[in-house]
Amino acid sequence: MQHAMNMPVTMAWFRRTGIFLMLMFTLAPGALAQLPGPAPGWYNVLHYGAKAHKDSNSTAAIQRAIDDCHRQGGGTLYFPAGEYMSGQLYLKSNVSFFFETNATLYASRNPNDYKHRSGVYQADNQAALPNEQALFYGDSVCNIGFFGKGRLHGQAVRKWEPLREVDGFIAAETENARQAGIPMERYYATEPKIRLVYINNASELTFRDITLEESPDWSLHLGNTSNAVIDGVTILTSLEAGVNADGIDIDGCRNVRIANCYIATGDDAICLKSTVRKGVYHPCENIVVNNCTLVSTSTALKIGTESHGDFRNIIFSNCTVSNTNRGISIVVRDGALVEDVYFTNLIINCSRKHFNWWGDADPIRFILLKRNPDSRLGTIRNIYVRDVVARGQGTSLIRGFEGRPLENIVLENVRLELASESLPDKRATDILRLENAKDITLRNVVLAWDTARGREAKWASALNSRLVNGLRVEGLQLKGSGGKGKLIRLEKTTGLYTSGEWNEGQVENAQ
Numbered sequence: 001m002q003h004a005m006n007m008p009v010t011m012a013w014f015r016r017t018g019i020f021l022m023l024m025f026t027l028a029p030g031a032l033a034q035l036p037g038p039a040p041g042w043y044n045v046l047h048y049g050a051k052a053h054k055d056s057n058s059t060a061a062i063q064r065a066i067d068d069c070h071r072q073g074g075g076t077l078y079f080p081a082g083e084y085m086s087g088q089l090y091l092k093s094n095v096s097f098f099f100e101t102n103a104t105l106y107a108s109r110n111p112n113d114y115k116h117r118s119g120v121y122q123a124d125n126q127a128a129l130p131n132e133q134a135l136f137y138g139d140s141v142c143n144i145g146f147f148g149k150g151r152l153h154g155q156a157v158r159k160w161e162p163l164r165e166v167d168g169f170i171a172a173e174t175e176n177a178r179q180a181g182i183p184m185e186r187y188y189a190t191e192p193k194i195r196l197v198y199i200n201n202a203s204e205l206t207f208r209d210i211t212l213e214e215s216p217d218w219s220l221h222l223g224n225t226s227n228a229v230i231d232g233v234t235i236l237t238s239l240e241a242g243v244n245a246d247g248i249d250i251d252g253c254r255n256v257r258i259a260n261c262y263i264a265t266g267d268d269a270i271c272l273k274s275t276v277r278k279g280v281y282h283p284c285e286n287i288v289v290n291n292c293t294l295v296s297t298s299t300a301l302k303i304g305t306e307s308h309g310d311f312r313n314i315i316f317s318n319c320t321v322s323n324t325n326r327g328i329s330i331v332v333r334d335g336a337l338v339e340d341v342y343f344t345n346l347i348i349n350c351s352r353k354h355f356n357w358w359g360d361a362d363p364i365r366f367i368l369l370k371r372n373p374d375s376r377l378g379t380i381r382n383i384y385v386r387d388v389v390a391r392g393q394g395t396s397l398i399r400g401f402e403g404r405p406l407e408n409i410v411l412e413n414v415r416l417e418l419a420s421e422s423l424p425d426k427r428a429t430d431i432l433r434l435e436n437a438k439d440i441t442l443r444n445v446v447l448a449w450d451t452a453r454g455r456e457a458k459w460a461s462a463l464n465s466r467l468v469n470g471l472r473v474e475g476l477q478l479k480g481s482g483g484k485g486k487l488i489r490l491e492k493t494t495g496l497y498t499s500g501e502w503n504e505g506q507v508e509n510a511q
Helices: 011-026 029-034 059-071 168-179
Strands: 042-044 075-079 082-086 095-099 103-107 134-139 142-148 151-153 158-162 185-189 195-208 211-213 220-231 234-236 248-251 254-259 262-265 270-274 284-290 293-296 299-307 311-324 326-332 337-350 362-368 379-392 396-399 406-418 430-449 461-474 477-479 488-494 497-499 507-509
Touching: 042 059, 059 075, 059 082, 059 095, 075 142, 095 103, 248 254, 248 284, 270 284, 270 311, 293 299, 299 311, 299 337, 311 326, 326 337, 326 379, 337 362, 362 379, 362 406, 396 406
Parallel strands: 042 075, 075 095, 082 103, 095 142, 103 151, 134 195, 142 195, 151 211, 195 220, 211 234, 220 248, 220 254, 234 262, 248 270, 254 284, 262 293, 270 299, 284 311, 293 311, 299 326, 311 337, 326 362, 337 379, 362 396, 379 406, 396 430, 406 430, 430 461, 430 477, 461 488, 461 497, 488 507
Antiparallel strands: 158 185
């Protein structure tokens, strides 16, 4: 080493070193746009005729680059800085994408640039009306990645219009808003209602650092996928108008890790589901969501409502949730079994939104339903909520179905604080309501009325338990003055066990 450091700096040495440095910088991703041809394994979309300005449709050029990369065994498509525009692109195995900083790929607003869809698409009716329109669409593919600090932009357009029809899932909330004098109007997305990324029947997928903005429909949708990593991704849509613009939808997938993401979206932020596609559905299992920051006009961390296949072995941890209409939820409507789910180390702050959004500013909602009278009836059991601080304006609800109680639900080291609702269509009644459930444990739980912000006329109790068999209460604390009646209301609650402080004067027993 000493000999090398003392070598004389000759012109020949300089030429050799200069050539090496030139080659090193030439092969750096940021320099690929200046290469006369693609570097090995990298395919510059400009070399295939793509135009780095938004008013030029580069669909054909980008697809040529994808196809060529695939034919040659795979590699990475490179988007230098600039604004690109494209219609639907079809993914191929072993082809990844790198978007340079300040590179943005815009989704075309021309419906003819996407796969034809028959019928009128509805987000909550995937089985009958599947949507395969996407900026990036892939089926039966593997080993694909999206990398870089660039952006995919959906150019979503929404219009404020009179209510076209009442959503049956929130019919009661809609009528409540009507009676409160709220105009029956809402935002609707206009065609083309595409997704930014939709990949089915896939494996070995990676999304890292990229930003997805203003998707007209779900932003990032993975169906029947195994071994996927989503790390450091940012997803942004209008919090006021972004109807159906979910952040990440994990649909019948296995072995998925989501970490370090920032999502602020006008619908669900991270949603696990199991939809029917071409008559087939899949379970959703072995999913980890960690260290994410979430803002949602609907639910931040959700399982359902599309719930045909089972859900198991799922962890949501170390996340902060703010300005959100619902914190965490499990909603089974299509017959799934949901078991072994952990929500841990969460900070949740909820606030009420316009009536058309699902959610009551409730921190927790676990509920079992049937989508239609002939739907299968599912099961929810072994759900653990630990180390959670939550403030909201709506009633947290844990409710089973008649003849099918929720089983073994544990809330431990949980603080639920109910504040006055910010909108005129009041909904909240209790801080925590349990109904049609079996083996419920409340351990070191704090239920608090935020009396500094006033009390609502509908506030009734801190804890309302009805049709519960096996309620175990250890170390329950009640903070603040109550609503209209006792702080604890028990109705048809059996197998009750309590330890620690329990003031009988606070309890209304309506057995």
